[in-house]
Amino acid sequence: xxGPKVCLAAAIGAALVAxxxxxxxxxxxTETPDRAAAPSTMDVARGVEQAIQRAAxxxxxxxxxxxxxxxxxxxxxxxxxxxxxxxLPDELRGRMREYFDELRRRGERQPFRAQGNGSGCVISxxxxxxxxxxxxxxxxxxxxxxxxxxxYRARVVGADPRRDLxxxxxxxxxxxxxxxxxxxxxxxGQFVIALGSPFGFGRDGxxxxxxxxxxxxxxxIPGVGVELDRYYGNLIQTDAAVNPGNSGGPLVDLEGxxxxxxxxxxxxxxxxEGVGFAVPINEQTRAIIExxxxxxxxVYGFLGIEIHEVTEVEESEFGxxxxxxxxxxxxxxxxxxxxxxxxxxxxxxxIGKETVRGPDDVIQIVQATPVGEEVDLEVLRxxxxxxxxxxxxxxxxxxxxxxGAQGDLWWRGMxxxxxxxxxxxxxxxxxGQAGVFVRExxxxxxxxxAGVVPGMVIDQVGDRKIASVAEFAAATGEAEGPxxxxxxxxxxxxxxxxxxxxxxxxxxxxxxxTDPEP
Numbered sequence: 001x002x003g004p005k006v007c008l009a010a011a012i013g014a015a016l017v018a019x020x021x022x023x024x025x026x027x028x029x030t031e032t033p034d035r036a037a038a039p040s041t042m043d044v045a046r047g048v049e050q051a052i053q054r055a056a057x058x059x060x061x062x063x064x065x066x067x068x069x070x071x072x073x074x075x076x077x078x079x080x081x082x083x084x085x086x087x088l089p090d091e092l093r094g095r096m097r098e099y100f101d102e103l104r105r106r107g108e109r110q111p112f113r114a115q116g117n118g119s120g121c122v123i124s125x126x127x128x129x130x131x132x133x134x135x136x137x138x139x140x141x142x143x144x145x146x147x148x149x150x151x152y153r154a155r156v157v158g159a160d161p162r163r164d165l166x167x168x169x170x171x172x173x174x175x176x177x178x179x180x181x182x183x184x185x186x187x188x189g190q191f192v193i194a195l196g197s198p199f200g201f202g203r204d205g206x207x208x209x210x211x212x213x214x215x216x217x218x219x220x221i222p223g224v225g226v227e228l229d230r231y232y233g234n235l236i237q238t239d240a241a242v243n244p245g246n247s248g249g250p251l252v253d254l255e256g257x258x259x260x261x262x263x264x265x266x267x268x269x270x271x272x273e274g275v276g277f278a279v280p281i282n283e284q285t286r287a288i289i290e291x292x293x294x295x296x297x298x299v300y301g302f303l304g305i306e307i308h309e310v311t312e313v314e315e316s317e318f319g320x321x322x323x324x325x326x327x328x329x330x331x332x333x334x335x336x337x338x339x340x341x342x343x344x345x346x347x348x349x350x351i352g353k354e355t356v357r358g359p360d361d362v363i364q365i366v367q368a369t370p371v372g373e374e375v376d377l378e379v380l381r382x383x384x385x386x387x388x389x390x391x392x393x394x395x396x397x398x399x400x401x402x403x404g405a406q407g408d409l410w411w412r413g414m415x416x417x418x419x420x421x422x423x424x425x426x427x428x429x430x431x432g433q434a435g436v437f438v439r440e441x442x443x444x445x446x447x448x449x450a451g452v453v454p455g456m457v458i459d460q461v462g463d464r465k466i467a468s469v470a471e472f473a474a475a476t477g478e479a480e481g482p483x484x485x486x487x488x489x490x491x492x493x494x495x496x497x498x499x500x501x502x503x504x505x506x507x508x509x510x511x512x513x514t515d516p517e518p
Contacts, residue, residue: 051254055193056209058256059121061147061176063207063249064129065197066118066154066168069141114482119196119207119249120144120168121178121258127152128293130178131248132263132279133159133166134228144170149205158292162231162300162367162395164263164279166248167292178250180289181257183217183236183280190214194240194262194276196249207249212240212274219277220360224264229395231367233360235277236260242276251278268443284368300367302395304335305342307359318347319383325349326359328379340390342379349385350378366392409469411476412495413445414438414452418469427457434467435459435488450493452485460486 039047118135122128129144136142142154152170159166186192192214195207202208220233236251242262251260260278267273279285288298307326314320314327328346331338348356351365352375369375371394376387408417416436423437424430438456441448459466461475462484476483482496 051191052193052209052211055252055254055256056195059178059193059195059250059252059258060207060209062122062178063147063195063202064120064122065145065200065202065205065207066120066131066135066248067143067145067203068116068118068136068139070114070116070138071140117197117200117203117245118247119202119245119262121195121250122146122175123167123178123180123289124293125173125175125177127170127172127175128157129154129168129170130258130261130289131166131168132261133161133164134263135248136166136168137161142168144168145203145205146172147176147205147207158295158298160288160292160298161228162298163285163288164230164232165261165285165288165292167289179257180281180286181253181255181259182282183259184282186214186217186236186253186259186280188214188216191254192236192238192240192259193252193254194238194242194246194249194278195252196242196246196262198241198243198245200245202245210241210272212238215239215275217280218360221264221266221277222359229397231363232264232277233363234280235263236280238276238278239274240276241272241274243272244270246276299371300395301369301371301373301392302336303342303366303390303392304332304337305348306330306332307348307362309358310347314347318345318380320347320380323357325356325380326362336390336393340377340388342377342388342390343381345381347380348377349380351375367395408439409436409473411472412447413442414447415440416458416469416472419457423457427455429457429488433457433459433488434465436466436469436472446496450495452487452493452495456490457488458485459488 116135118131120129120131120135123130136156136159139156142156144152144154146152152172154168154170157167157169190213192212194210194212196202198208214236216237219235219237221235222233224230224232236259238251238260240251242265246262247264249262250258251262253259258281260280262276262278264277265272266275266277291298306329308329310320310322310325310327312322315322318327320327325347328337328342328344328348330344331342348362350356351362351369354361354365356362356365369392371392374389374391376389378385378387380386408415415438417439419429419433419435419437421431424433427437435457436459438447438452438454438458441452441454458472461472464471464475466472466475482494485493485495487493
C-alpha cells in the first residue's frame with residue numbers, strides 16, 4: 001500500500017496548494033529533472049477515489065447482512081382499545097379492535113414476530129462473525145447473507161451487552177476474512193469508510209459504502225442504553241453516513257482494516273445526520289472478541305458509585321479543579337465503595353496510578369480492573385486529599401443496577417419515579433392507584449414516538465401489573481423489542497426497541513443527571 005499512500009498524500013498536498021492560491025488557475029509547470037509537474041485537480045480526485053476503491057475491495061467480501069427474527073408474546077388488552085397504535089386510521093383501528101375483542105372472548109393471544117436487519121463482518125475463515133450485541137439480542141432466528149449472496153443460518157456464540165459486541169457463527173469454511181486494525185492510532189480528520197446494510201440494502205449480498213472522516217475519538221454518550229447497562233464510552237465519532245441496518249457493520253480505514261463496529265447515531269429524525277459512533281477495535285476489544293469466540297462471559301469490575309463531571313458548583317464548594325476528577329454524587333449501599341468509606345461529595349482524583357480526568361476515565365479504569373484486585377482511590381474531601389483502599393467486585397447484572405439511588409429509572413428515553421400520594425393528588429388519581437410516574441421524556445426517543453409524555457402514570461408492562469419502580473425495572477427487564485405499557489386513563493402504548501442505544505437511527509443521545517459507574 002506504499003504507492004496509494006504516496007499518491008494520496010501528494011494529491012491532498014496539491015489540493016491544499018490550489019486552495020491557498022485562491023482557486024486561480026495555476027500556470028503550466030516547467031518540468032526539470034529535479035521537479036515533476038504538480039498533479040492536476042483530476043489527479044487529486046482520482047487519487048482519493050482509488051484509495052477508497054482499494055479499501056472497499058479488501059473489506060467488502062467479508063461484510064455480511066444479518067436478517068434477525070424475534071418472537072414475543074402478545075401484549076395486553078384494555079378497555080381503552082387494546083394493543084392498537086394511536087397513529088392508525090380510524091377504520092383500521094376499528095377492525096383491529098374487533099379482532100382483539102374476539103381473541104379476548106376466546107381467551108387467545110397471538111404472538112408477535114418482529115423482523116430486524118443488521119450488519120457484521122467475518123473475522124475467521126471458519127464462520128465466526130463480529131457484530132453488535134443489540135442486533136442479535138433475543139433473536140430466535142438469524143440469517144446471514146454473504147457478499148456472494150449465499151444464505152446461512154447463524155447462532156450466537158458469545159455476547160457482551162455492556163460493550164455492545166457479539167460473535168455469531170455459521171457453518172462454513174474458507175470464508176474471506178476482515179483484517180482487524182488498531183483504533184488507538186486513529187486521529188481526527190483521518191478518512192474512514194462505513195460498510196453495511198442500511199435499511200436492508202445489503203440483503204442482495206452487496207454491502208453499501210459511505211465515506212467520511214474521524215470527527216472525534218474517545219467520545220462518550222452517557223445515558224444511552226443505561227437500562228441495559230450499556231457502556232457507550234471511548235467511541236469513535238464519524239460523519240460517514242450510518243443509518244438503521246448499519247449496526248454491527250465495520251468502520252474501516254483506507255488500508256481496508258476494521259477500526260470500529262458501528263453502533264449508534266445521534267439523530268432527531270432517525271436517519272444519518274453526520275454524527276455516528278463506533279465501538280473501537282483496540283487491545284481491550286480484541287481480548288473481548290477472542291473470549292466471545294470461546295463462548296466465555298465477559299466480567300467487568302465494579303465499585304458502586306454514581307458520578308458526574310466536576311462543575312463550577314463543585315469547584316466553588318469543594319475546591320475541585322475543572323477538568324480533573326469525577327464528582328461522587330452517591331454511593332450505593334453494601335458495595336465496595338461503601339465498605340471502603342467513600343461518601344457522597346467526594347471527588348475521585350486517582351485510581352491506582354491512573355489520573356482521573358472525568359467520569360469516563362473512572363468507568364474505563366474500573367471495568368478493566370480484575371475482580372478481587374485491591375486498588376487505592378485518591379479523593380478530595382473537605383479540601384483535603386485522602387486515600388482509600390478498595391477491593392473491586394464483579395459488576396452485577398443490569399437488573400440489579402437499574403433503579404438509581406434516587407429511586408428513578410431511565411428506560412427507552414423516559415424517566416419514571418415512584419408514584420407518591422402527592423403525585424396521585426396532582427394527577428387526579430384515586431388514593432389506591434398503583435404504578436410509576438413519568439417525570440421526563442427525551443425528544444425523539446422511543447417513548448416520545450409512542451406518545452408518552454411527562455405526567456402520565458404507567459401501571460402495567462406487558463402482562464405484568466406494576467406498583468413500583470423496581471417492579472417496572474423487572475418487567476421491562478432486558479427486552480429490546482417492542483413492548484406494551486398501559487397508561488392509566490389513556491390506554492396501551494407500544495414502545496419500540498432502544499434505537500439510540502440499540503441501533504443507528506434512534507434519538508439524539510442526551511445525558512441524564514448522573515452517569516452510572518461500574
